[in-house]
Amino acid sequence: MPKLSREEAKKRIEWLRKEIRRHNYLYYVLNKPEISDEEYDKLMEELRQLEEQFPEFITPDSPTQRVGAPPAKEFKTVRHVKPMLSLDAAHKEEEIRAFDRRVKKELGVENVEYVAEPKLDGLSVELIYEDGKYVRGSTRGDGVNGEDVTENIKTIRAVPLVLRDEEIPLPKMLAVRGEVIMHIKDFEELNKELIQRGEEPLANPRNAAAGSLRRLDPNETAQRPLDIFFYEIMHVEGDGIKIETQWEALQTLKKWGLKVNPLVKLCKNIEEAIEYHHEMEERRETLDYEIDGVV
Template sequence: MFGTYTLRGRFRQEKHSDHAREDTMDRSEAEKEIQQLRAEIEYHNHRYYVLDDPVVSDTEFDRLMHRLTELERSFPDLITPASPTQRVGAQPLGQFATAPHTIPMLSLANAFKEEEVREFDSRVRKLLDTSDVDYVIEPKIDGLAVELVYEKGEFISGSTRGDGYTGEDITQNLRTIHTIPMRLFSHQDIAIPDRLEVRGEVYMGKQEFR
């Protein structure tokens, strides 16, 4: 197990000493930093998903992932299947039955610079083939990503995101949440599909703590 102080300290010291950027560093420098980032990220993943005891903030973790993503984008030959960027979340835990996703359950991307937001906007306009695009912005709820499956309007199963391809079956747990409908009802002339997969976030609001 890596020591948090030692690992993070070494990474930050080297990053500060050479001020390496992905557009100026050579392949060997990039490979060294990538290995350090992967080790640190996997350590924090274990603390967060397995031990449920994180030692860094979400913002700090996101910045580590963002740096790793940038380096791998600049040096794609250094990407490996085991890299933290190649999977979404934690492997399913043994005490729950596994539940495969029919369509990969991906995560949201982060943007730290204005140019990244503008690039996202450009991709949206190009994909939709229109310049008339409106956005609705709201705070990101940090909870547990889940998938709800309805067949013929009835809630039949629910699962966590897991690694994006296979999650954990938490159907019984989700049934205790009163805001999740057990049955869907048609609205006006909108028919209920034979199968509907709904993805969202399960969280506990401040009011529940009062």
Template sequence: MTQDSTIKAQMRQLIQILAKHNHAYYVMDQPTIEDSEYDQLFHQLKALEQQYPECIQADTPTNKVGGQALPKFDSITHVVPMLSLGNVFNQEDLFAFARRIEERLPNQKIQYDVELKFDGLAISLWYENGILVRGVTRGDGETGEDITQNVKTIRNLPKVLSSDLVKIPTLLEVRGEVLMPKAGFEKLNAENEAKGEKTFANPRNAAAGSLRQLDPAVAASRPLAFYAYGIAQCEPNHGLTSMSESLQWLTNFGFAVGERHFVCDSIQEVQEKYEQINAERPNLSVEIDGMVVKVDDLKQQQQLGFLSREPRWATAYKFPAVAALTTVENIDWQVGRTGTLTPVARLNPVAVGGVTVSNVTLHNIGEIHRLDVRVGDTVSVYRSGDVGVTMNSSVSSRTQLDFQMAV
């Protein structure tokens, strides 16, 4: 064996060991070694690469920072648009979603793929001949930001595809979510607080802010993780027939998927899984805000097609609002762009569903009189889906609040 072959074998072994520990830490939330031990392995690899730069391998975890900070993000047009999902918030809406599908697919057996709805930042990844060449944000669905250099800093994301079980496609576009798992988020905030630096309100803000940094070194310092939820393009065609099979297929290349995943034979079973996931939510390693329900059969998905901005074959089933109690500290007025005066209730800041709420729009003076809201009232504030926050039902017997808040 030549010296180059020996060095490459050593590098390959270290890369695989580091990848294994990255997966345990970021995906399974079950660290297998101490941080100091990980750092020692990392520096062993880095020392080899500095001594033998001609042997550096494309998927090395030391190649996290893409050189100089980018002056700006380039815009990239999605070949396949990244559409949004419709929402349902209760069992009645879910069953109505299923009825619409059944009407369009009469006399066909329908199974549903149920996945976690991650509370992160959706991105698209391009692989050419197994090598990661591009990472793009969802943007407006048609055009996104080129964040390739930042994406390459994500530890659990494969930079080079390899598998002993399936052939590497010449082109593969994988879509998924970038998150900051709970453990990493809490550690980051604790470290920032100790240093007197800014802390983040929730993991999604931390993840999105990290990916949109112009300097990849910032993204590299954050505990980000990627979770795949679909395939937009594959050449040659993967030959799979269902959504659930396609997710399993992606794991052959080292992609992480959600820690809860089900295939349901009926919409009633989907509702049961929704209740199960909602109950297990506090114990999951990542923040979620619901689950995604998809028709599992890919051919049926094609038959159902799309609306203008969303697929007919999928929907997001959001969890109930998250509530917290706080008090009204003041009521004052703010002037809008058109000169309109709007009363605003200033609240004792409270964290609700990952958002810190400190004020609520009362709309007009008539609303204040109708609600009889006063300084000192104790109110319940809850977040409904991702659209805003509602303040509702004062603990005091005098006041009943029910209005939407701008956030």
């Protein structure tokens, strides 16, 4: 690497961070990578080397700073921005149609659109961004209070440490809900490794995801193949941000660089939503993650 002046290094570091974030967005959110893993690793390595040479330019939101926090003695308890509620389940189509009738009656409308997506079987978390920067992450806990796992969530590569502002303005504050999961093939691979080391295999992908996220040492979490999908804006503040529907919320999350399930669908009426449920039942065994229904 050619020797750079302090000013040149600063500009190069800023460019590398922006470029790495752009590739993260292409890979995790759009699923359209432009470069190979090897080329991506080269960008990361160059950034690491420059930050080593010029440590005064290291920032907490740099892509190199995902891992490195010391182990915690215990997790602190934090209060959620708003309660993380659980869902009521319905098992029969008539229950769903009755729900639709109640909604239409309450709203005084003849038709209601629904947003449907697979209900992931993972660990529900709340992430908070201030001025576009990731500042806190916590588990659902009892729905009102959860465990502070900020440093552990930071190690998940699909979590942007800085939101995108290329398409819409950054929120002053954003609280977003997501589901941390472990893909089935990654779970099977992890269990093979555990057995080879003489350790107890994990029961299922959900337990594996929950246990991995709740390691006291973030460096251990970083070794686990965790992924995340975001699905709810719990609270947002910012000029010019107007979100009126769940569909708009999901499209906005994507524009900010937060990964949304590509199987999400806008259904024109309750019959389309029921049809979507049938489709997911048929596809369930072919998905690379576990689900327990549709939401």
